[in-house]
Amino acid sequence: MGKFELTTRKNGEFQFNLKASNGQVILTSQGYKTKASCLNGIESVRKNSQDPARFEKKIASNGKPFFNLMATNGQVIGSSQMYASDATCQNGINSVMKNAPEAPIVEMTE
Numbered sequence: 001m002g003k004f005e006l007t008t009r010k011n012g013e014f015q016f017n018l019k020a021s022n023g024q025v026i027l028t029s030q031g032y033k034t035k036a037s038c039l040n041g042i043e044s045v046r047k048n049s050q051d052p053a054r055f056e057k058k059i060a061s062n063g064k065p066f067f068n069l070m071a072t073n074g075q076v077i078g079s080s081q082m083y084a085s086d087a088t089c090q091n092g093i094n095s096v097m098k099n100a101p102e103a104p105i106v107e108m109t110e
Contacts, residue, residue, distance in 0.1 A: 001102065002020050002100070003019055004042050004103050004104070004106065005017045005108050006038060006105055006108060007108045013033060014033075015028065016029045016038055016041065016078075018078070020095050025081060026080060026096050027080055028078055028079055045077055046100050046103075048069055048077060049096050049100035050100075050101065054072075055069055064082035065082070065083050065086050066079065066082050080093075
């Protein structure tokens with residue numbers, strides 16, 4: 001099973017990574033000023049990850065595909081890594097859809 005890892009950035013902001021069961025990061029959040037807002041972001045991922053229309057595939061400037069998970073208000077909740085192909089990018093989306101709803105939150109903050 002995947003997990004959400006809640007961490008603190010060097011600038012004091014909170015962020016989370018959704019990791020697949022193999023430990024690979026499949027979604028990374030923006031920075032949040034408070035832990036509570038970061039936890040709300042995780043809940044938003046759980047909810048929005050079940051709607052395929054919330055995933056927006058993009059192409060980076062280096063030509064590699066990636067995706068953003070969008071909230072209902074159009075804001076980016078999290079972004080993926082760069083993938084080698086469209087097929088592997090779709091696998092990443094499928095992994096978020098599978099792992100996010102039940103993934104426990106593991107606090108890595110101090």
